[in-house]
Amino acid sequence: MQQRHPQDYSALMQIADRPSTTFVRGRGSYLFDEQGNAWLDFVQGWAVNTLGHSHPAISAALCAQSQALINPGPGFYNAPALQLAQRLTALSGLDQVFFANSGAEANEGAIKLARKWGATRRNGAWKIITFHNGFHGRTLATMSATGKPAFEPLFNPKVPGFVKVPYGDLAAVEAVLDAQTAAILLEPIQGEAGVIPASSKFLQGLRALADRAGVLLMLDEVQTGMGRTGSLFCFQHHGIEPDVMTLGKGLGGGVPIAALLAKNAACCFEPGDQGGTFNGNPLVCAAALAVLDELTGATFLPQLQERAGQLRDGLTQLSQRLSLGEVRGEGLLLALELGQLDAGALVAEAFAAGLLLNAPRPHVLRFMPALNLSAAEIDAMLQTLGRLLAQAQQR
Ligand SMILES: Cc1ncc(COP(=O)(O)O)c(C=O)c1O
Structure with a gap:
């Protein structure tokens, strides 16, 4: 058999443009390559590492659970899944949970639940109203639900039944809602679209409309949930409750677990409708329980809100000093509009300078650091970013 060079990446399908670096270690806000070079990470696995890289509480939970039981299979109950479901329902006000392996799979479940309901x-x-520029995942149904223009020509024919309207436009939702509509599905902040928050007025309007029309309001909190916006769930900022909510990303703190939660009235799956070999296995549920323990500690969210204020203030000052654009978002999901500057080029320059940033749009930077990062780490990022922007x- 031919030996491949360790840096020969050709055995991996090319699904993203990646820099030619292999990361071997992570700790908190830092990632390290084989040579020991360090990067300050404000991407954190695409907003998944709630507690930063390789948090000791997650490692300990995985270690202990792996020695006790990894996967009895989805046909049997296990203690961590039960405990996690009980805690998530108590914290969210929703009633029942189905665990999935990714945000897309949780949303796929939400779509199936809405259709069955x-x-x-x-x-x-059977129709579901979704929104222009929304993002719900990369399975065929969730790509069909997604409102990203770049997805339109891909993998056709798409799954039918998604009616897309402009985000924030209540009248447009009302205009397309009819007897065939089962649900409205949206992100409370459109993350991949460049961190576009929905207003409380819009979300409250949707809640009232869904109640009046008798359809389900489903929130995709895959990116905004689990403390990311400064409250445990983003809907809590807006004085509404969804009928269905999906979680992913931060739920396992980097370990692949996602969840579909619903009010009792929306829970209509029967045995055989939904499932999966790995779903709700005790290993990943133990990691999520460790994340929840930290997130629900008395000081965690107040400290996060302080760091979020620091980051927002720092970005605002930077924007004013360099005459850039808007700073928007909530908690530690923030974006900076760069005006004419090329965000992709800036991300590449930041990478060369030991800083990981993300550009969801050609002229927008997104910041999604660990929720427990330090004030000094924010200062260090702002300093590097300021220098690169000025250059x-x-x-
Ligand atoms: C709002 C939202 N929904 C769903 C997904 C898909 O999650 P996953 O990549 O875990 O399938 C993402 C991923 O970025 C997301 O931001």
């Missing part, structure tokens, strides 16, 4: 409780309704403006 429409079929059995709303005279065969970019001089070119």
Whole structure:
């Protein structure tokens, strides 16, 4: 057999443009390569590492659980899944949980739940209203639900039944809602679209409309949930409750687990409708319980809110000093509009300078650091970013 060079990446399918670096270690806000070079990480696995890289509480939970029981299979109950479901329902006000392995799979479950609910409780309704520029995942149904223009020509024909309207436009939702509508599905902040928050007025309007029309309001909190926006769930900022909510990313603190939660009235799956070999296995549920223990500690969210204020203030000052654009978002999911500057080029320059940043749009930077990062780490990021932005403006 031919030996491959360790840096020969050709055995991996090319699904992303990645820098030619292999990370071997992570700790808190830092990632390290084989040579020991360090990067300050404000991407954190795409907003998944709630507690930073390799948090000791997650490692300990995985270690202990792996020695006790890894996977009895989805046909049996296990203690961590039960405990996690009980805690998530108590914290969110929703009633029941189905565990999944990714955000896309949780949303796929939400779509199936809405279709079954429409079929059995709303005279065969099957359509779901979703939003322009929304993002819900990369399975065929969740790509179909997604409102990203770049997805439109891909993998056609898509799954039918998604009616897309402009985000924030209540009248547009009202105009398309009909007897065949089963649900409305949206992110409370559109993350991949460049961190576009929904207003409380819009979300409250959707809640009232869904109640009036008798359809489900489903929130995709895969990116915004689990403390990311400064409250445990983003809907808690807006004085509403969804009928269905999905979680992913931060739930396992880097370990792949996601969840579909629903109010009792929306829970209509019967045995055989939904499931999966790995779903709700005790190993990943133990990691999520460790994350929840930290997140629900008395000082965690207050400290996060302080760091969020520091980051927002620092970005605002930077924007004013360099005449850039808007700073927006909530908690530790923030974006900075760069005006004419090329965000992709800036991300590459930041990488070369030992800083990991993300550019969801051509002129927008997104910040999604560990929720427990330090004030000094924010200062260090702002300093590097300020220098790189000033250099970019001089070119
Ligand atoms: C709002 C939202 N929903 C769903 C997903 C898909 O999650 P996953 O990549 O875990 O499938 C993402 C991922 O970025 C997301 O931001």
